[in-house]
Amino acid sequence: MPVNANLTFLGAAGQVTGSCYLIEHNKQKILLDCGMTQGADQVREWHKFRFAFKPKDIDLVILSHAHIDHSGLLPLLVAKGFKGKIICTPGTAEILPVLLKDSVGLYLKDLEWQNKKAARAGKKQQEPVMTVAHAERVSELVQPLAYHKRQVPLPGLELEFADAGHILGSAIIELWIKGNQAMRKLVFSGDLGNPATVLMHDPAEIGQADVVLLESTYGNRNHQSLDNTIEEFASALEQAYNDGGNVFIPAFALGRSQEVLYYLALLHRQGRLKQRAIFLDSPMAISITNIYNDYLHALDQADLDKIGAGRSLQQLLPMLKLTPKVEDSMAINRVTHGAIIIAGSGMCNGGRIVHHFKHNLWKNTNHIIFVGFQARGTLGRRLVDGEKRVKMFGQDIVVKAQVHTIGGFSAHAGQSELLEWAKAIGGQPQFYLVHGEPEAQLVLQECLQQLGINALIPAKGDSIKL
Incomplete structure (x- = not known):
């Protein structure tokens, strides 16, 4: 009825x-x-x-x-x-x-x-x-x-x-x-x-x-297994380190950034992370990570135990640098190798990641790791689909950085x-x-x-x- x-x-x-x-x-x-x-x-x-x-x-x-x-x-x-x-x-x-x-x-x-x-x-x-x-x-x-x-x-x-x-x-x-x-x-x-x-x-x-x-x-x-995903992630990070460049991870400030920090902490704990500088380059992601820290009691405790239960996500990565200010973000461009930069937006349709791309997409030593879904019409989708030249800030920029797509983190x-x-x-x-x-x-x-x-x-x- x-x-x-x-x-x-x-x-x-x-x-x-x-x-x-x-x-x-x-x-x-x-x-x-x-x-x-x-x-x-x-x-x-x-x-x-x-x-x-x-x-x-x-x-x-x-x-x-x-x-x-x-x-x-x-x-x-x-x-x-x-x-x-x-x-x-x-x-x-x-x-x-x-x-x-x-x-x-x-x-x-x-x-x-x-x-x-x-x-x-x-x-x-x-x-x-x-x-x-x-x-x-x-x-x-x-x-x-x-x-x-x-x-x-x-x-x-x-x-x-x-x-x-x-x-x-x-x-x-x-x-x-x-x-x-x-x-x-x-x-x-x-x-x-x-x-x-x-x-x-x-x-x-x-x-x-x-x-x-x-x-x-x-x-x-279906997504590939988490073990395979972590191996693929670790391999991309190692390849970027060996190539002498930086890693750029477009990540949504909510959810994905905190998960990426978790996986980096896990690799660090296992002694498999070669990069010695990680930048969380998003004021919003920093604020939300602090909220996650306040809600650790509501998260999956078995996962937290693998990286050190009871500690904040930031404390588990001693090489993590938080860059809330614009000038902090701009200074990252002076770091030419050995760094991981996590910045939004996750689909590259705005935010600090597009500024980093302007300075780094054209360098063949750099690597971009996509860890989330890229909707049609976004810059992220165009890069994932293999476009070799994109227009940003009124400029044509050639894409020489290596692009990785890791779907298992979804x-x-x-x-x-x-x-x-x-x-x-x-x-x-x-x-x-x-x-x-x-x-x-x-x-x-x-x-x-x-x-x-x-x-x-x-x-x-x-x-x-x-």
């Missing part, structure tokens, strides 16, 4: 980034995630973006986790009139302001640079569509909810979070939607973690559901893990595949159907009745 509720797929439908889903129930409007689409010129994207609803009409946002492709539109939502509640886990609530202030700050810097360029050409200046104050206002609207605590955020809705095992604070959203004589359970996987990776617990199993939104980032392939579940998680859900739910590129979704859909699980692939803008 229906419960008079609709769900509309507004983002991460047929693509990985931009997670956003609208539920309309009893004249209430609820968003599951409010994420940015990542890839192209962010100033242009922000300025042409239009919500498919009136932000002031949204009563509630339920956030699966803090990654920008799931949370990045929240400041703009506030700037356009949203005044409702935002519910997320305590870990996400801690991390969210760091990411959003950084994201808006980068946007404002890019806008300032573009306005200066426009002024020199006699063109019109652009006004910002949001400010840092809007990012700060997001935090004021947040109401944390711990894992496995049931809450009634709006009449006719019950909400509970389970651990998604993806990053600190990541959640599987369980939502019970009640009508006069019926109830439907909607489950949104968020980003399911890869059980093989470190620091996070395995994703929680869900007992029953009527409708499931399942991420499909790696729906068409914090997303691979195909096998997605299938196992889906099989464990009782109640014969209808699945909808989201947060994935079409080729990955089609393969995962076929695999689910072979298991007797019906899965549809919605397009952006599609609506369903719950």
Whole structure:
């Protein structure tokens, strides 16, 4: 029996980034995630973006986790009139302001640079569509909810979070939607973690559901084993050291940077790390690493024991240098060999990594190690796909640095893990595949159907009745 509720797929439908889903129930409007689409010129994207609803009409946002492709539109939502509640886990609530202030700050810097360029050409200046104050206002609207605590955020809705095992604070959203004589359970996987990776617990199993939104980032392939991944990582580091150059690791400040530090600490503990300087070149990654240190009790203790339980991630790497200031980052370019530089953004569509690339992509002694998914349209994807010349800061730059892609570090579940998680859900739910590129979704859909699980692939803008 229906419960008079609709769900509309507004983002991460047929693509990985931009997670956003609208539920309309009893004249209430609820968003599951409010994420940015990542890839192209962010100033242009922000300025042409239009919500498919009136932000002031949204009563509630339920956030699966803090990654920008799931949370990045929240400041703009506030700037356009949203005044409702935002519910997320305590870990996400801690991390969210760091990411959003950084994201808006980068946007404002890019806008300032573009306005200066426009002024020199006699063109019109652009006004910002949001400010840092809007990012700060997001935090004021947040109401944390711990894992496995049931809450009634709006009449006719019950909400509970389970651990998604993806990053600190990541959640599987369980939502019970009640009508006069019926109830439907909607489950949104968020980003399911890869059980093989470190620091996070395995994703929680869900007992029953009527409708499931399942991420499909790696729906068409499995990750190689973690042991092989670590060997591949160690080999790339050693090769870079022997070549007399530096290693550049584009890494998201949240999750991936902390995992990379863990693996470097593990190699150091094993006596296999030859580099004697490691730079964590991201103010945001430094802040989030400090939050991770505060939450060590909530992380996987078996993993921490392998590198020295009870100590901060920074203390485990004596050669680690934190470079929060711009001048510290610029000084790294004077280090010509024997260094590892971890900098954002993870898909190379902004941040300090692009400045390092400007100075280092054209040197054949340098190595770039990609340790995460690169979405279409990003500089990172173009480098992974083998482009030999890229345009940066108005300059053509030849790519001579050696590029390594190490997929086994992914914090997303691979195909096998997605299938196992889906099989464990009782109640014969209808699945909808989201947060994935079409080729990955089609393969995962076929695999689910072979298991007797019906899965549809919605397009952006599609609506369903719950």
